[in-house]
Amino acid sequence: MPETIGKGANTALRGGQLRISAVPSGIDLTVLCLRENGKVGSDADFVFYNQPVSPDSAVRLTAGEITSDLAAVTDDTHRMVVAASVDTATFGAIALSVRITEAGAGVYDLPITGSTAETTVLLAEVYRRAGGWKLRNIGQGYATGLAGLATDFGITVDDEPAPAPAIPMTPGTSTRPPAQRSHPTPPAPGQHVTAGAAQYPAAPAASVGGPAGFADAPGHPPARTGSADPGHPQSSPPGVNFGKGVITLGKDAGPVLLEKAPLVRLRVAWASGTDYEAYALVVLSDGKIVHVATFPAAGIPASPQYGDLVRHLGDRGRGDVQRGGGLTEEIIEVCLAPEIVAVVPVAYSAINNGTGSFRKYRVTLSIESGADSVSIPADQAKKSSWIFTCVPGIVYNRPEGVLIERLELYSRRFSEHRPAVALQPDGRVEVRMDKGPVNQFKADRT
Structure with a gap:
């Protein structure tokens, strides 16, 4: 007894x-x-x-x-x-x-x-x-x-999460604190968008169109790149400059607009020797949020794809993990059909990888659209090993192109909560750290 x-x-x-x-x-x-x-x-x-x-x-x-x-x-x-x-x-x-x-x-x-x-x-x-x-x-x-x-008891957790980059205030920019900020939408016609540019007023969300498939999926046409709303032309508005080549969004950099390809790839990469996970929160034009992840959260089953539009490819390009060489990445492919307003990629460090900060493992988000790409490094991360979630940036699907904004938001220490995102009436997307469901598994079951 x-x-x-x-x-x-x-x-x-x-x-x-x-x-x-x-x-x-x-x-x-x-x-x-x-x-x-x-x-x-x-x-x-x-x-x-x-x-x-x-x-x-x-x-x-x-x-x-x-x-x-x-x-x-x-x-x-x-x-x-x-x-x-x-x-x-x-x-x-x-x-x-x-x-x-x-x-x-x-x-x-x-x-x-x-x-x-x-x-x-x-x-x-x-x-x-x-x-x-x-x-x-x-x-x-x-x-x-x-x-x-x-x-x-002597554990080193004294590093606070890095603050979000300062945002120049212009009409249409939110004044909320960084962790609860509503994020921008595309530029008005005639306004130039380059790295480091100021933010711009909001525009309506894209209207819902019919389904579109992956460009390389059998039996599916390429994704449409414009809105079904005739008020939003599918071609670039006059005066908009698209980003070209390889662009890095560093601290305080403004949004960048890429020409839209049928297939957009989101790559979350890190130095080998650990095992991060990546997942995506997909914002639909009806306000629904879809979780594309290989592991579940409370009330959210594991789902590595959303129809024929978003799919998680898992680990790719693994280097010599035992020796800590090379890079490892997880890839999420997206066909930006009109029903997708935005995609919020998330890097997560609490699955089977021991401890180590985003800074130590040089976590980077890259968005590739055709031959052009935008890279967002987690270069403002602190040394804390107890911050598990990072939202490097947000990817907007707009009639003018693929709009990419650097966020670099971090969870609070020891938090296993996913971020919560919400579509605002003006078409912007709000990201709130630590407000989503709790990740269910502490081991990699993929």
Whole structure:
């Protein structure tokens, strides 16, 4: 029969293998392997879903459970603190129970009570005492969340997400904060658009047309490149300058307009040695948002394509991953039929890739339309390994061409939420970080 260990109480362990589980499922468990000074030796001593094995391999996170072989724990680890966290609720609303089983020894139930608005709770600690190991029920909520917990135990999370580039104010430009900004639409006829140009007034969204297929898909015609609305000509308005060749949108650069090809490719690339994921939020002219991704989020199934118009090709061009050489990329192909108003590509770093910032792995979004391309590097990213999501830019489908704007927006630390996007009445698209559904899997199941 399990032994109940009340809050603050402790019991001796035999020093064997432990299995730690929590109910309900969906609770994220983490372990901090601490030195004698109460701090981690390095960021690698933080075991969580994105870094599931401790440096000595004695602590592992598998299928939502923690296992620990106490006999294999290195001498410099004096204490292991087990915590639980949630993204979309608080522990005051969750009936949390914890069970710790030691192979060939005892089973211990730890009641965790008294939580209110906390999103992170310290469950237990396993610590050395008089040459052996002991277990204590901590049962204490952590007011500052997982990021605060990590910081207090010595994890490097002090880098804030980089702010969005400053936007010159002209008529039609939103004054909202960067993370909730509505983004621009195409230029009025006669206005020039080049890298670094000011923003321009909004124009109506494209009207819905019939389906169009991939140019290289059997039995499908090339995608139409103009609006079905006769008020929006399919050819370029007089005076609009298209971007040509290879263009890089750096910090503070304005939008660029490319001539529209039947097939547009969105490439999210990074230095090999890790494994990012890319997905796209497709904005339709009726306001619907379609998620094109190879893995699910809460209430959103994995869907690698949207009809015959958008398809995710997965990893391409992988270099020498073991040696960290070359580049890896994920490609999303888009036929910009009139029903697609915009596409928001997203780079995501929390699937099976350990830790490492967008800056470290030189993440870049490239948009290719025919022979022309626009590149948006994540060159304003901070060094933090705990920022998991980046929206490098937005791609608008306009009668004049493919309009590309640099955003470089980042999620808050430790957030697993996708961005939320919304089509505004004036045809602009609003991007709000951390407001979408939560990514469901912490392992690459593609």
